[in-house]
Amino acid sequence: MxxxxxxxxxxxxxRGAGGDGSRPRGDPAAFVSGVVRLIVADDYAAxxxxxxxxxxxxxxxxxxVECERRSPLQSRLRSxxxxxxxxxxxxxxxxxxxxTAKAVTLRVEVEDLALRETETFKxxxxxVPEGSVWTWILTPARYALYRDxxxxxx
Numbered sequence: 689m690x691x692x693x694x695x696x697x698x699x700x701x702x703r704g705a706g707g708d709g710s711r712p713r714g715d716p717a718a719f720v721s722g723v724v725r726l727i728v729a730d731d732y733a734a735x736x737x738x739x740x741x742x743x744x745x746x747x748x749x750x751x752x753v754e755c756e757r758r759s760p761l762q763s764r765l766r767s768x769x770x771x772x773x774x775x776x777x778x779x780x781x782x783x784x785x786x787x788t789a790k791a792v793t794l795r796v797e798v799e800d801l802a803l804r805e806t807e808t809f810k811x812x813x814x815x816v817p818e819g820s821v822w823t824w825i826l827t828p829a830r831y832a833l834y835r836d837x838x839x840x841x842x
Contacts, residue, residue: 712822716790716815717770719822724813728765728798732756740823742782747826747834755839763798766806771795778814781831789816 719738726735732753739747747755771793778789793812800807815822826834833839 711820712817713820714822716822717773717792717794720792720813720815720824721768721770721794723824724768724794724796725765728761728763728796730757730760730762735824738821738823740780740818740825742780743825743831743834746782746831751834751840755834758839761798762801764801766797766799767795768797769795771810776814778816780816780825781828782835787816789814 723735723738726732733749736744736747736749736752739752772791773793774791776789776791777786779786791812791814793810795808795810797806797808799805813824815824825831
C-alpha cells in the first residue's frame with residue numbers, strides 16, 4: 689500500500705466466517721474505517737480486539753502488539769473516505785474455504801510525521817461477518833509471518 693517501501697495499513701484485510709446464520713451488526717464500511725484509524729494511530733492492542741478469532745490464534749495479542757510496534761506507521765490520519773462497498777468471494781489465509789465478504793474501497797490520507805508529507809492511498813479491505821460482528825484478518829504475508837513465528841525470532 690505505502691509508497692517508498694513504508695509499511696502502511698496494508699496489514700489489514702478484514703474477515704469473518706459467519707456460519708451460525710446470524711448477520712453482523714453495523715456497517716462494514718464503518719467497521720473497516722475504524723480498524724484503519726486504529727492501525728494508523730499505532731493502537732494495535734485495540735485493533736487486535738476485532739481480529740478474527742482464527743487469526744488471533746496465530747497472532748496472540750501480546751505477540752501481535754509487540755511485533756507491530758517494531759515498525760509503527762508514525763503517521764497521522766488526515767481522512768478516510770469510503771469509495772465503494774461490494775460483495776466478493778474471499779480466500780482467507782489459513783482457511784480451507786472461501787467466504788462471502790464485503791470489499792470496502794477507501795481513500796486514506798495520512799501525514800507522515802517524520803517527513804511532514806501527506807500521502808493518499810486507495811485501498812480495498814474485506815469485511816466478512818463472524819456471527820453477529822465484523823472481524824478483520826491479517827494479509828497473507830502478515831499471516832505467514834505470525835504462522836512461521838518469524839516475528840518472535842525477529
